[in-house]
Amino acid sequence: xxxxxxxxxxxxxxxxxxxxxxxxxxxxxxxxxxxxxxxxxxxxxxxxxxxxxxxxxxxxxxxxxxxxxxxxxxxxxxxxxxxxxxxxxxxxxxxxxxxxxxxxxxxxxxxxxxxxxxxxxxxxxxxxxxxxxxxxxxxxxxxxxxxxxxxxxxxxxxxxxxxxxxxxxxxxxxxxxxxxxxxxxxxxxxxxxxxxxxxxxxxxxxxxxxxxxxxxxxxxxxxxxxxxxxxxxxxxxxxxxxxxxxxxxxxxxxxxxxxxxxxxxxxxxxxxxxxxxxxxxxxxxxxxxxxxxxxxxxxxxxxxxxxxxxxxxxxxxxxxxxxxxxxxxxx
Amino acid sequence: xxxxxxxxxxxxxxxxxxxxxxxxxxxxxxxxxxxxxxxxxxxxxxxxxxxxxxxxxxxxxxxxxxxxxxxxxxxxxxxxxxxxxxxxxxxxxxxxxxxxxxxxxxxxxxxxxxxxxxxxxxxxxxxxxxxxxxxxxxxxxxxxxxxxxxxxxxxxxxxxxxxxxxxxxxxxxxxxxxxxxxxxxxxxxxxxxxxxxxxxxxxxxxxxxxxxxxxxxxxxxxxxxxxxxxxxxxxxxxxxxxxxxxxxxxxxxxxxxxxxxxxxxxxxxxxxxxxxxxxxxxxxxxxxxxxxxxxx
Ligand SMILES: Nc1ncnc2c1ncn2[C@@H]1O[C@H](COP(=O)(O)OP(=O)(O)OP(=O)(O)O)[C@@H](O)[C@H]1O
Ligand SMILES: [Mg+2]
Numbered sequence: 001x002x003x004x005x006x007x008x009x010x011x012x013x014x015x016x017x018x019x020x021x022x023x024x025x026x027x028x029x030x031x032x033x034x035x036x037x038x039x040x041x042x043x044x045x046x047x048x049x050x051x052x053x054x055x056x057x058x059x060x061x062x063x064x065x066x067x068x069x070x071x072x073x074x075x076x077x078x079x080x081x082x083x084x085x086x087x088x089x090x091x092x093x094x095x096x097x098x099x100x101x102x103x104x105x106x107x108x109x110x111x112x113x114x115x116x117x118x119x120x121x122x123x124x125x126x127x128x129x130x131x132x133x134x135x136x137x138x139x140x141x142x143x144x145x146x147x148x149x150x151x152x153x154x155x156x157x158x159x160x161x162x163x164x165x166x167x168x169x170x171x172x173x174x175x176x177x178x179x180x181x182x183x184x185x186x187x188x189x190x191x192x193x194x195x196x197x198x199x200x201x202x203x204x205x206x207x208x209x210x211x212x213x214x215x216x217x218x219x220x221x222x223x224x225x226x227x228x229x230x231x232x233x234x235x236x237x238x239x240x241x242x243x244x245x246x247x248x249x250x251x252x253x254x255x256x257x258x259x260x261x262x263x264x265x266x267x268x269x270x271x272x273x274x275x276x277x278x279x280x281x282x283x284x285x286x287x288x289x290x291x292x293x294x295x296x297x298x299x300x301x302x303x304x305x306x307x308x309x310x311x312x313x314x315x316x317x318x319x320x321x322x323x324x325x326x327x328x329x330x331x
Numbered sequence: 332x333x334x335x336x337x338x339x340x341x342x343x344x345x346x347x348x349x350x351x352x353x354x355x356x357x358x359x360x361x362x363x364x365x366x367x368x369x370x371x372x373x374x375x376x377x378x379x380x381x382x383x384x385x386x387x388x389x390x391x392x393x394x395x396x397x398x399x400x401x402x403x404x405x406x407x408x409x410x411x412x413x414x415x416x417x418x419x420x421x422x423x424x425x426x427x428x429x430x431x432x433x434x435x436x437x438x439x440x441x442x443x444x445x446x447x448x449x450x451x452x453x454x455x456x457x458x459x460x461x462x463x464x465x466x467x468x469x470x471x472x473x474x475x476x477x478x479x480x481x482x483x484x485x486x487x488x489x490x491x492x493x494x495x496x497x498x499x500x501x502x503x504x505x506x507x508x509x510x511x512x513x514x515x516x517x518x519x520x521x522x523x524x525x526x527x528x529x530x531x532x533x534x535x536x537x538x539x540x541x542x543x544x545x546x547x548x549x550x551x552x553x554x555x556x557x558x559x560x561x562x563x564x565x566x567x568x569x570x571x572x573x574x575x576x577x578x579x580x581x582x583x584x585x586x587x588x589x590x591x592x593x594x595x596x597x598x599x600x601x602x603x604x605x606x607x608x609x610x611x612x613x614x615x616x617x618x619x620x621x622x623x624x625x626x627x
Binding site (some may be wrong): 083086137 | 372452455459
């Protein structure tokens, strides 16, 4: 794998983009090394789709500079287009023709010869489990099949850089797994992937690096492990008795410096320590014991990416109710 | 991972290896190559339209529905009480008008089709491909032209079966058909341009209802001579009137006029050509621009 830091596959400098009164991007900076997966995270409206569309030459930045595969997206869009694959947030396939013809036409528009385009369509349909549906009209495909066809339509050429905007939204777990597999294979083969997702576990599994966007700006980036390490240790205590929740919460607050979350139903308190204050297990047990808390279970570990997200943006990635952690910390 | 390695980016001829940067084996495209690609792009997008019709042949039949309904309503219901000047019957007058409707109706499917492509993201997908923008749209309009030629041929056949005749010879009739297809090409570009600008299928579908009144304020169904002054001016200068008058002229179905004739109807062939050139000069750049810059 050629990780060439001096020649990133994607390079974004100070990109601004407004749509009327809405500012979608305000000075975005981003660099993605060749042959890696970058997971673009951020709450709804953070500017992920806008950033992806600018890089895929669909939208023009108002200010700033962006390069993909070594070419400028504004001044050399055709050179960029010869090297990228793009699967947008919604499946973009022609409904009135067959899946096979969809792929064939895209191959031809990439200027593959007729025979090669046909062979490539066959290969992709076979490889990604759409062989049986290949000659049916896309109109009759299920949502998941469409999504899959849309994704493989972005692989008709083997793109140097692939943009996937929420590729697995609305898919069943098996199809999600399939798509992860596809991405891994592509990357093993040298493709660079920029992927936006709402599923943090997806980013955790696939991405070499994560870029967190909020309000059109990059607020954190780095390998998932580094991001997690930067926000400290996660502590969880399950109690025998709900009545002791407040006491246990107080102990955790004192120990971690963070703001504990309580789960009455599960009789559980949790907290993430503030950066630079590691929590040791013996100390935790001693403190709980000293306050008379009867713990059934004590767990200590790395925070999840959800915790990172919450700490960075002050918002949960998913809609599950969470009581506030410490306000935004930027590693 | 042999399957994914099968193709190299852009169909280049070096073995596939993704490298970020210009040194990835994809040669720059020469001017001649660009022209060749543009032709191939046009053909591929034409093919897309043709494949679409192949799977929905009902659409061809459906596009005959409107002219045929008009034929029944005007030709047989109203027509039974209608007189046009001269010896020819009303139905002889009406048929070229219905052929003109086929040309005018190019607006509707292309407008809703383009808006649907925008809405479903198909336009975006096309815009991420290294294709010539104008060639892509040109291919679509040419394919539609081929399909409309079939529709027009069917309607001509029905007209002949019902006793309508062209009286000025084969060459003149062929010129009429060519002019009708030219105008269909024009309305296609209008439809694509508007559809790309509108970008929503439901809005486009609602707007396409407006085509009907546009086609009514013309000489398609009745001569403009009997219309009140201001309406007559609009009808006389409506490009659709010029096309219908040119078709009547070339098919030999014109009727003698009872009053002074406006310039476009006096020189309908020249007027049709002029209108077509003007409309193409407006809508081709509009469509190409909308296609290139959509969502920016
Ligand atoms: N074409 C457009 N016209 C007007 N506003 C737009 C347009 N595209 C994006 N925006 C606005 O720009 C901001 C960023 O949108 P964007 O779609 O990039 O967010 P996102 O991070 O992809 O969100 P999501 O997670 O919901 O997909 C939003 O406030 C959005 O309303
Ligand atoms: Mg989005």
